[in-house]
Amino acid sequence: MITRSFSSAVYGVNAFIISIEVSIVNGTGLFMVGLPDNAIKESHHRIESVLKQIKCVMPRQRVIVNLAPADIRKEGAAYDLPIALSILHASQQHTLSLLSSYIIMGELALDGTLRPVKGVLPIAIQAHKNSYKGIIVPEKNGTEAGIVNKIEVIAISHITEAIEFLAKKRTIHPIQVDTRKIFEEKTSDYDIDFADVQGQENIKRALEIAAAGGHNVVMIGPPGAGKTMLAKRVSSILPSFTLAETLETTKIYSVSGRMEHVYGLLSTRPFRAPHHTISDVALVGGGTFPQPGEISLAHHGVLFLDELPEFKRTVLEVMRQPLEDGKVVISRAKFSIEFPASFMLIASMNPCPCGYYNHPEKECVCSSVVVQRYINKISGPLLDRIDLHVEVTPVAFEELTSPNKNEPSHVIRERVVHARKIQAQRFKDYPQVYTNARMSSKMTKMRCPISKAGQKLLQVAMERLGLSARAYERILKVARTIADLAASEAISEVHLAEAIQYRSLDKASWGK
Known part of the structure; x- marks a missing residue:
């Protein structure tokens, strides 16, 4: 039989x-x-x-x-x-x-x-x-x-x-799950909040811009300045999951065996923070029987790379294609597997090996050559895919002990959601583009027109600050997001000026 x-x-x-x-x-x-x-x-x-x-x-x-x-x-x-x-x-x-x-x-x-x-x-x-x-x-x-x-x-x-x-000898009632109820109850259930962060208003502003436009960020600052604390809270200001995004991300966690069986649904945006000793296979996925890596587990969420220069160069380089395409393709002799990997990269790093280059109080013991070599651990092509370079300075004692209440995450999220709605309307005819960060060069020229005064400002910035040519397009995209946060149709000189200051690592004088 x-x-x-x-x-x-x-x-x-x-x-x-x-x-x-x-x-x-x-x-x-x-x-x-x-x-x-x-x-x-x-x-x-x-x-x-x-x-x-x-x-x-x-x-x-x-x-x-x-x-x-x-x-x-x-x-x-x-x-x-x-x-x-x-x-x-x-x-x-x-x-x-x-x-x-x-x-x-x-x-x-x-x-x-x-x-x-x-x-x-x-x-x-x-x-x-x-x-x-x-x-x-x-x-x-x-x-x-x-x-x-x-x-x-x-x-x-x-x-x-x-x-x-x-054998039809027992009746077992099917499991009934109210998917939408679970989704709505847990969709904004974060344990951490920007209200916990004292000071660092300029960094909060940069992260708000990054969340609004889907931009990648690298934070440069000395140990203990609050880089990790800030990065962990970025997920809490991103727009809430849509049900389609939830299912797509939950599938990845289901395949990798990382599901929380209590709810069965991943309802908050993931935050992944792999250690700098991670291998390239663990980061992008693979193995004999390919499994999703950290970049896929961060799909529709945040991938945080702490101490960026300490990661092996080969590990960082394999991220270049996923950062560009929003997916990773793992090929074998007999088959090819595609994992989604559309994530927001948040990285942090010390400015030099000792950690105190450009510190307002402590003296750096590293030579300019050592500082430059440390920065050069991050390749130009990878740095080119990071839109915002933010310098983080230590928080003063007065700010740490201030009784003033800080802006909570849900208030910041409201502004981010409003900016995302503007972008959704702008890119309604482009199904693969959702945020300003995903614009192609052609779209950037079309969607980011600037006045003659703005062009002059950009020219002066590139000449005086020694900005590289690759920074030009990134500045336009970030300026477009800043204008969206201000609900402005046009990109003004004020928006451009703020975007220019977020290109610290492009300065020719850095490390010299």
């Missing part, structure tokens, strides 16, 4: 259906075909133990398990449950009439309980697209799968529940 059940595999952030065919013929032994990995091959021993626990037996004939399509490699222990159920049905120990109606996923413990698996959200979405009746998953994955409201999500804790449900 040949039995067919269905499971799923995830490649990138998308799932596709795997057919599990079980045939019992004359002979002995269990054979798995269809490019299973070691975890799947080892399921034989887990399944045999589980069947003994539930008073069933592994057939004493030849059991052939085929995972189709056979030319795609399968990995992980999530196929334990569908293989075990198919063997029970094929050996006629149980009649599971609903077996082929559901996508089934689950890793089995030796006593038959189910452990959670990765990638349940994209699998549930694919099950709905392929018109399956529902999906059977471990109990801890129930809420995550329940985000997809249009299919039945059956959450179980033990294999016996699945057997009785598929």
